[in-house]
Amino acid sequence: MELNGLSIDQAPPLSAPIRFFVTAPLFGLIAGILMFFNDSSVLMGRFAVDSIVIAHALTIGFLGFTMLGALTQMLPVLVGAKMPRVEFVAKYSYILLTLGLLSMIFGMLAQNAIVTSMAAFGLGGGFLMMIGSMAIALKGVKNFTPTVKAISTSLVFATLVVFMGLFLLYSYIVQDINELHMIIANIHSVWAVFGFAGILIIGVAFQVLPMFYVAPKFKSFCKKRVVWLISTGLVMWLLFTLFKEEWTLFAKLWIATFFWAFATTVWLKLNKRRRPISDVTVWYWRTASIFLTLGSFLWIFDEYFKHEYVVMVGILIGGGFIMSIMVGMIYKVVPFLVWFHLNGMGYMSIPTMNEMISKKLSYLQFGTFLASLIGFVFAFYVPELLQISSLSFIISMLLLEYNVIAPILVYRKILKTKPDFDMSAFK
Amino acid sequence: MSTIKEFLTSDHGRCDEYFADMEKNATESLEGAKESCEAFIHETEKHFQMEERVMFEEFESKTGMTEGPTAMMRHEHAQMRGLMAQMLEAIEAGNKDKFFGTTETFMILQQQHNMKEEQMLYPMAQQHLSAESDRIIDMMSSLIVE
Numbered sequence: 001m002e003l004n005g006l007s008i009d010q011a012p013p014l015s016a017p018i019r020f021f022v023t024a025p026l027f028g029l030i031a032g033i034l035m036f037f038n039d040s041s042v043l044m045g046r047f048a049v050d051s052i053v054i055a056h057a058l059t060i061g062f063l064g065f066t067m068l069g070a071l072t073q074m075l076p077v078l079v080g081a082k083m084p085r086v087e088f089v090a091k092y093s094y095i096l097l098t099l100g101l102l103s104m105i106f107g108m109l110a111q112n113a114i115v116t117s118m119a120a121f122g123l124g125g126g127f128l129m130m131i132g133s134m135a136i137a138l139k140g141v142k143n144f145t146p147t148v149k150a151i152s153t154s155l156v157f158a159t160l161v162v163f164m165g166l167f168l169l170y171s172y173i174v175q176d177i178n179e180l181h182m183i184i185a186n187i188h189s190v191w192a193v194f195g196f197a198g199i200l201i202i203g204v205a206f207q208v209l210p211m212f213y214v215a216p217k218f219k220s221f222c223k224k225r226v227v228w229l230i231s232t233g234l235v236m237w238l239l240f241t242l243f244k245e246e247w248t249l250f251a252k253l254w255i256a257t258f259f260w261a262f263a264t265t266v267w268l269k270l271n272k273r274r275r276p277i278s279d280v281t282v283w284y285w286r287t288a289s290i291f292l293t294l295g296s297f298l299w300i301f302d303e304y305f306k307h308e309y310v311v312m313v314g315i316l317i318g319g320g321f322i323m324s325i326m327v328g329m330i331y332k333v334v335p336f337l338v339w340f341h342l343n344g345m346g347y348m349s350i351p352t353m354n355e356m357i358s359k360k361l362s363y364l365q366f367g368t369f370l371a372s373l374i375g376f377v378f379a380f381y382v383p384e385l386l387q388i389s390s391l392s393f394i395i396s397m398l399l400l401e402y403n404v405i406a407p408i409l410v411y412r413k414i415l416k417t418k419p420d421f422d423m424s425a426f427k
Numbered sequence: 428m429s430t431i432k433e434f435l436t437s438d439h440g441r442c443d444e445y446f447a448d449m450e451k452n453a454t455e456s457l458e459g460a461k462e463s464c465e466a467f468i469h470e471t472e473k474h475f476q477m478e479e480r481v482m483f484e485e486f487e488s489k490t491g492m493t494e495g496p497t498a499m500m501r502h503e504h505a506q507m508r509g510l511m512a513q514m515l516e517a518i519e520a521g522n523k524d525k526f527f528g529t530t531e532t533f534m535i536l537q538q539q540h541n542m543k544e545e546q547m548l549y550p551m552a553q554q555h556l557s558a559e560s561d562r563i564i565d566m567m568s569s570l571i572v573e
Contacts, residue, residue: 077539077542077543078542078546080543080546080547142550143546143547143550145546207542211538211541211542212534212535212538214443214444214446214447274443274444274447274451275447275450275534276450276451276454277450277454277527277531279531332535336532336535336536339532340536343506343509348509351528352524352525352527352528352529352531352532353528353531353532353535354524354527354528354531355524355525355528
């Protein structure tokens with residue numbers, strides 16, 4: 001039986017997950033600036049270099065970083081096994097991923113083969129190092145809960161997505177964008193969104209929603225079958241894409257149905273939650289649920305419009321669903337980790353989680369983020385909206401960065417001033 | 428009769444209900460939540476003592492592991508007791524922000540703790556103590572909170 005997760009030092013050091021959370025909004029900021037200086041007619045094409053760069057600043061830089069940071073922290077709790085050499089892995093994979101992503105952004109924009117090659121090295125190395133370490137942690141698990149199954153499945157998809165991504169980068173390096181590139185790009189994006197991020201979120205929601213909001217538990221059918229059913233759908237979709245294109249709609253319907261059902265379930269569970277608190281994280285979950293529903297329907301609808309709306313599907317699902325959940329999670333995890341580590345060191349006079357992040361600023365961040373999402377969707381019809389929406393997105397990322405840093409400043413201040421050792425009251 | 432794992436897992440759910448009642452009352456009136464806060468603390472304390480005074484003791488004497496998972500769980504119980512005391516202090520002081528800030532921290536800490544118990548410690552305990560399962564559950568059910 002694995003005992004590492006229950007030892008006194010089970011939690012990885014604060015810096016391991018925190019560096020990912022601090023960096024994520026900065027990549028969001030880069031994406032926002034690139035969008036601001038772009039033209040909506042360019043961004044409507046999914047294969048435009050600018051679209052690809054912005055999409056990856058968000059998917060790898062924001063979503064990927066947040067997911068990896070959260071997994072570093074959560075695996076010991078969810079799985080009971082510490083990732084081997086977690087400090088080393090978190091530090092070096094972070095450096096590789098950051099340099100890799102920056103190289104991808106600049107290399108692709110400048111069409112520089114050497115810099116793009118560095119991107120392939122950094123991103124491939126960083127992701128595989130992290131996934132490999134998690135796979136080793138998961139290998140020793142005896143109690144294979146639905147959440148553990150979902151995390152394992154999503155990591156399988158993640159590995160395949162990374163290899164496909166490397167192939168795609170390679171074709172940019174050698175300047176050979178052929179038909180195979182287009183097919184792989186399509187599989188890469190659909191599996192990344194639904195296979196890696198989607199399945200991971202569903203698996204974690206099984207635990208998190210009933211726990212943090214005292215909401216009703218997910219039904220046993222849902223917990224036992226949904227991940228398997230979605231994975232089957234994704235494999236079916238792959239086979240149809242390769243060999244029977246006219247049937248892909250059926251696989252898409254299959255996948256979208258389960259994600260739509262998940263979105264509805266989340267909404268209903270939040271309605272039935274026993275905790276009356278409505279903080280910004282509840283708003284983020286609700287936003288995610290609405291955008292996932294819209295995105296799932298549009299993904300099907302798009303089939304009848306020669307994939308004209310595929311970028312809009314990306315905004316609805318990637319931005320509205322996945323990103324909303326990630327931001328909501330950051331708001332819960334960061335202040336808790338700061339409290340947890342300080343308390344573990346013996347400090348008692350610690351501000352509560354709600355005192356670490358200003359409520360007003362978190363709602364302002366949510367408002368500017370939501371406004372930017374709606375603006376991006378309508379920028380398809382009113383191109384002038386792109387700039388103002390980008391501006392709103394930039395502000396939301398700056399606010400998020402501030403809200404992430406605020407608890408860290410509390411942490412530093414307490415370590416410096418040691419309030420529990422303050423003897424001034426006795427003078 | 429249920430297993431040790433089922434018994435203690437369902438007790439976690441019972442404590443969650445008390446927690447939700449307390450928060451619900453506190454949204455209406457912080458002062459009015461004092462009684463439900465005390466009830467919640469009493470029930471949670473009972474759960475902690477069922478573990479510390481019965482199940483952990485049995486587990487430790489059976490396996491010889493006194494510095495392992497049970498030590499970690501006792502440490503987290505101490506952290507949660509500290510937060511529960513702060514909840515009562517916040518009610519006494521009429522400080523709603525402090526109260527909900529503390530309940531939020533408590534909730535995440537406790538759920539993380541419960542998850543570790545339900546997924547690791549309880550299955551281990553069940554495995555080592557299955558022969559005495561009925562006796563241990565009887566002892567836990569009849570425990571009087573000290």
